[in-house]
Amino acid sequence: MDAIDRRLLTVLETDGRASFAQIAEAAGLSKTPCWNRVQALEEKGVIMGYRAEIDRASVGLPLLAFIDVAIDLGRHEAFEAAVAEVGAVLECHTTAGPFDYVLRVAVRDVGALDDLLRAQLSRLPGVKNFATRICLKTVFQARPLMANAGS
Template identity: 40%
Template sequence: MKQVNLDKLDRRILDVLQQDGRISNQMLAEQVGLSPAACWRRVRTLEEAGVIVGYSARLDPEAMGQGLCVLVNLSLQRHTIDSTAEIEREVSSYPEVLQCFAVTGNADFVLRVVVPDMASYDQFLNEKIFTLRGIAQVNSNFALREIKNTHTLPVSE
């Protein structure tokens, strides 16, 4: 996807929507200094251009009983297109995996996993990760506390 050219009003709209995705169009228009109709058209254009990819509610993992966060480094035995694609497909299907990145460095993939507790993580490893073909090494890093967790992108010029 090519980068979309955004003007100051588009950037302001994006900034406000990232802070409050449930804001009414009327309130959004007031905050950015547009008429409601013009604001709605701009938001619609940003959605159609793929700049805005969706809206969602952020949940507290602890309140949902998912208080253990683990960053898992996976290293592969071999790097083939088929084996890598299979691992990506499998890992993407696991609800415990919130994020998966193909990376360079000491691992091939980094996963962000949330589970209720250590026993659940042990089960996740044994029943899912350790059953993946082609995994050479698994390293787990347990989050002690969350310092920053945002999905807000900087939009200023």
């Protein structure tokens, strides 16, 4: 990846709806070479997709929580397959330390969070225990990667 690819990624990360003319201008290219480079970055998996950021509260899911989950040894594969099917789970990451996973979930309220914990997450394969933290305020999220990616 060279400096031009990095400029392309910076523009796309800031505005995924930018036109190829805008992207090309920022990268110092004409439209066709710009399009070819973006296609190559997509094919390599550097660009994983494009999406709209949606305000959780606007769609009835204002409560954000982080759930640390400890799993029985040998049950990780089954847990990962099962947790991927739980719609309220936005992200699932393996971690080092006393817990094996951290989940980021969005729900409508504390009652829905309680239902999620008791009726769904506690019953997933291998779950030993979990600890939940409710987010009171998001200071920032989805910080651009390219600003910190170096050259």
